[in-house]
Amino acid sequence: MxxxxxxxxxxxxxxxxxxxxxxxxxxxxxxxxxxxxxxxxxxxxxxxxxxxxxxxxxxxxxxxxxxxxxxxxxxxxxxxxxxxxxxxxxxxxxxxxxxxxxxxxxxxxxxxxxxxxxAQSLVKDYLSGIFMLAEDQFGVGDLIRVGELTGTVQEVTLRVTKLRDASGTVWYVRNGEVLTLGNVSQGYSTATIDVPVAIDEDPVRVQDLLRTAVGRMDEEPEFAELLLEPPSVLGVGAMEGGTMTVQVLIKTGPNQQWAPMRAVRARAQRALAEAGVRGPILPGGVAPPSTPGAT
The missing domain is CATH 1.10.287 (Helix Hairpins)
Structure with a gap:
């Protein structure tokens, strides 16, 4: 006892x-x-x-x-x-x-x-989840690409990651199966806008017009929180057929390039049309008068 x-x-x-x-x-x-x-x-x-x-x-x-x-x-x-x-x-x-x-x-x-x-696959999922969290590879709200899937992260656990794609479908991705991952929401995003004009237009004049039209967009209240730096006119990017393409580069916050891209296209079209710059020369030698577009 x-x-x-x-x-x-x-x-x-x-x-x-x-x-x-x-x-x-x-x-x-x-x-x-x-x-x-x-x-x-x-x-x-x-x-x-x-x-x-x-x-x-x-x-x-x-x-x-x-x-x-x-x-x-x-x-x-x-x-x-x-x-x-x-x-x-x-x-x-x-x-x-x-x-x-x-x-x-x-x-x-x-x-x-x-x-x-x-349960080796389960252990693999949990270990991968731990490393994902520790290394901050992505978080809730990030837009990521996993294989052929592109979606916004809805939830992150040690075993699975839940994504919602553009169509609204929810995908469950096992962490152990993620071999290659791209995070669109980390760092910054860039976009190159192509502005096509007639091939015989003066490239220096076209670039000066574009710089005047979009060069100070980052100082405007509408775009001050989106653009990380002023739009940059890169110069002539291609010459093909009757088209000369002038390129404009923008740098924005992650996945925030869409609205500035649309604004750059609209401003470029308006500025070049007002200055009389012709659009691309169509097959047969016909050039639309002062109606350049942007792609």
């Missing part, structure tokens, strides 16, 4: 030590998460409003996204701590009561190998 009470006392001590250790580790994890989130918020507060938004677009990160990623990793670490401590406590208690550990560990090893072979 005294021996039983001694074993129960040892069991209580083991459980108490495990609980105290869990409290310490969870407290450390939470403090670290809180510190990382606060540091990101402080850096954002030191910047001006537009500067902070431009920095977030250029780097592909934001304070909210950083907070979500850090908290997700913190939750994962807490779960790992719970599982490890539970396994250690159970094995220690069984050893205290004299349960043979050799056959138990051997059986667990064989079972683990069998489970590993049977």
């Amino acid at each position: 005294p021996d039983l009470w001694e074993k129960l006392l040892l069991t209580g001590i083991v459980v108490a030590v495990a609980l105290v250790l869990r409290l310490v580790l969870v407290f450390a994890i939470r403090r670290t998460v809180k510190s990382l989130v606060s540091r990101e918020r402080d850096v954002g507060d030191d910047l001006g409003g537009r500067a902070r938004r431009i920095l977030a677009r250029a780097s592909g990160v934001s304070a909210e996204r950083h907070r979500q990623r850090v908290e997700t990793l913190g939750s994962l670490l807490r779960n790992i701590v719970d599982v490890v401590l539970l396994v250690v406590v159970v094995l220690t208690v069984l050893a205290t009561f004299g349960v043979p550990m050799g056959p138990l560990i051997a059986s667990a090893g064989v079972g683990g190998v069998a489970l590993g072979f049977g």
